[in-house]
Amino acid sequence: MKQPHPTLVETVLHTKVHRMRPYRKNWCIETNQHKWIAKHVHPSWLHWWVQVDRELRARGFTAMQPIYTDGGEWLFMPFIEGKTGRYTIREDVEQMVETLAIFHRLGRGLMTPPADEAAFLLPERIAQRLNEFYRVLQQAERLPTPLRELLLAYGRDFYLDGLAAWERLRQMPLTRFSLKERRLHALTHRDLASHNWMIDCSGQIWLIDFETATYDAQIGDVWQMASRILVEHAWSEEWLQMFLSQYEKGRLLSSFEKKVLSLLLAFPNEFMREVIGLAEQKRGYQMKYSLPYLQKIAEGRNKWKYQLKQLFYW
Template sequence: MSGINILDWERMLGEQVIHIQKYRKQWLLETASGKWVAKPCRSHAHLRWWFWVDCELRQRGFDRMPLCRTDGRTWLLTAWIDARPASYHRMDEAGKAADLLSRFHQAGRGLLTPPPYCRFYSLRERIESRYRSFSLLLDQAEQMEGELGQLLRRYGKEFLRLGNDSRRKLMQIPLQEWTDWERSRRCLTHRDLASHNVLIDSSGNGWLIDFETADYDAQVGDLWQLLSRTLSQHRWDVVVFKRILSNYESHRVLAPIERLILASLLGFPNEFFREAVGISLNKEGYMKEKTLPYLNKIAESLSGYRDFLNRWIGW
């Protein structure tokens, strides 16, 4: 409990904290009215920005995110949701995630809250950073032992080629101009659509959580993340692609330029890049017993991925 002031939490909640326990590297607080998750924040500016964005979203009718309280400096308290992480392997839950994301995006267009006073990493910058990291990793593949080294030597160059092709296509279309336009109009993005950031409660309702990376950016980047993660689980099944896209567009129809950008983004093998780099650096959350089978699954689906790109990249 070192460095923790329970009185700060009680002032934020306006009631007494009667029980505290560790919860996924955070703190779970129990009060007479319910439970709250206490999480320290790295950026004061982003914390304050998100608090006002949260208020705006609720005013606009989007409330599928936990209630939050903050001291504006260090702590973010969010109401505990009795739910489990979504599984993108399950088509119904991936569809719910697409529906939830679409409503989040629609409510988050043209917000009044100014951008956060933080370093902004655009969608293009994040793609370039991921490509460079994987390229550097691939340079070490010949000396790398174990299953990861074998995967990189067998499939790495082909995935790198696909990534480079996607980068070239993105340079030929106005991705940065579109990003700048959406940012100037304060279009909200989540930017971390991992399945553990989408919760499904006992009633089957979806909840969006963890907004530490949220910012004003190109919203199509979120949809790309969701599609890439889901289609990698479903071996790039066209039926799955159509259903996710249909669920998303039931609330927010993509602009023609967004379809063009999305078509190019889908050619970037982000899942293979991220997982390979993550496990090589022993990043938190990348465990060999889960990550290596997932990488194998992605690699084994390479022919299906190519076929998907050839048939549907200009849908």
């Protein structure tokens, strides 16, 4: 992992560096007065994000840390003393969902052009997830015992669920909609795991880790976050209604977006993502954490299917 040179850090932050240590996939830097996080990022993305960050702040979005850069490949932010958000706690979820809606509303129609012309948009990401899961499923017999048994018991059913959802989504003008959202410069985060929300010691909520951000269909963020929350709460109708109510305090969903969301929620993204992460030994996926989560999803499949039927009445 590339390390920033202390002289560079001191030049950017205008303070003396006392200690530098690895922190998750980044660096934690201790200086005279504060602690900082240093991230090594792609220069073209950094140039784009600095402009987007400036626009968002000018529009009034404050739930992200101030950033400093070397103008090249290093991004520096104050270290947040606090805790990660939790999708199991209602108070946290209410704040996070409302903050996401404000991020989306203020992040529409930005002046900053896209970082590049090639875009890996929502429909392509869904298709890739389905294809990756199919490849893993074909190799199930060669996987470690707990994962192999789980896939042999449930993998085919979840694949067929995903395939059926994808076929319904293909009948919608989702690709055209996603391209339109990109042309309209609709900002998305695209990695709304609970650890990308922080709550500091004063209770202030922060959205972090924007390296996956781009212009895309914002309903993809809504789906991603709703899926994770609903898995945690056994597909509770009450939690779904709360989620939608909190989101629409900050940004109203169109009727088309609601229809798309009902179809997206029929795609078993959480099950597929965790299986692929374990099977391919991706960083951040560990059997002791992911396997119980997968078992929880598998055991809740019938309730999930029942709740989906209610959504199609939107």
